[in-house]
Amino acid sequence: MIRFSLLAAACLAISPFFSKAQDPDMPDFRSKRESVLKMTEKDIQSDLSTFTMAGIDLFAGQPKLKSIPVASHDNSQITLEEEDLKVQVTAARFDPSKHKLNYVEKYLIKIDGRGYYGGYGTVPKTSVSGVTLITGNDTIVLPPAAYADLHNPEFTYTDNKGQLSSYVSVYRSGDKRKLYIYLLKREPSGSYEVTWVIQDKKYLRRVVDFGFLKQ
Template sequence: MKFVWCLLFMCCSMQIMAQDDNTYPDYRKKTEGYARMAEKDLKAEVASFALAALEDRLNKTALPAIPPVDYGANFITFEGNSITVNIKAGPFDPSKHKIGTYGEKKHVVRIDGRPYYGSYGTMPNYKIASVTMTIGKDTVQIPAEAYADLYSPVFTYNDEKGAVRTYNGVYLSPDKRTIYIYMLNQETIGSYEVTWIIQDKKYLRRVVDSGILK
């Protein structure tokens, strides 16, 4: 009987270890997600394009969009209505950051003490390096904190005919006071989306949801 109990204990321990090797917690908070938006007017406009808002999109009118005018492997540029938006990527160097891991397989769950988006659970290769914006002659200051935890950016993709497309966009509110900069980016499983909200030429906030398109 003692042998049986020991065998059961060993089996349970091995199962727990296996779970630890293959699973890891998602420490990212949901407070910045679409569902938690308190601003009803902004939320209604985000619902017109964000994937996290598909259930709320019924009868939502599409917002006017500013078209992409240039793109490459590590950047995309939108321009129109006297507005220019540039999003750039850069390589991620783990040696210059504090990496937090989980479990025996050392799944990456924190970078510089913060949970992050993009390749969550593994080491990212690229980061969003900058998001810049001008409206007329005015430069909108978008703080580094708004994208410092965002990795694995995707600027374009090829459709079934081989044409280059993008999931990303820049949208204007009907009164043109608010501008939404939207990106859909990679995760190890699924994707994450981020919307930076600019209002009256000032950065207001961001909206981030993960686990999209699993």
């Protein structure tokens, strides 16, 4: 059975070993405007500081948010579920023929006219293809703009104890009004993390940070 790891603790444990790294000759068109540090919603920012890597410096000892257990997973999907809540994140093969690819010398720097996340500088192999949650009688389907530039996702990994753990987490806010769907993608050339924020059963926004590297 998959072990659902508490990413807040993991972030605190490994954050000193993360730094930014990128080929200096590669132009970078990824935006930093969606960073957790640039958020104006301070209540949400405070919640994200308990489990995101980029928000670690903001962490002030808040209570841990309640997390949702993993129900099923494979290479193309992961589902987290409890009682009246079900969240699914899916992935699909990236087809270069269906996208406009912009290169600078040998580097892929834009897909469909914008910077992207996951294997930056190279052609992705897979992409996030959908994020859906069902709560009670309501189904919330995130718009493609919320994930279309997120590539090469991995949903699980084997930790140093040989246990299967998850790169995807779902948290409930203390006021029960918000849900946070979190995805971490580790890469040797610079990892990224994304949190999709659902408030009052509506998609509110996403928060994206990138450039982490475990050395």
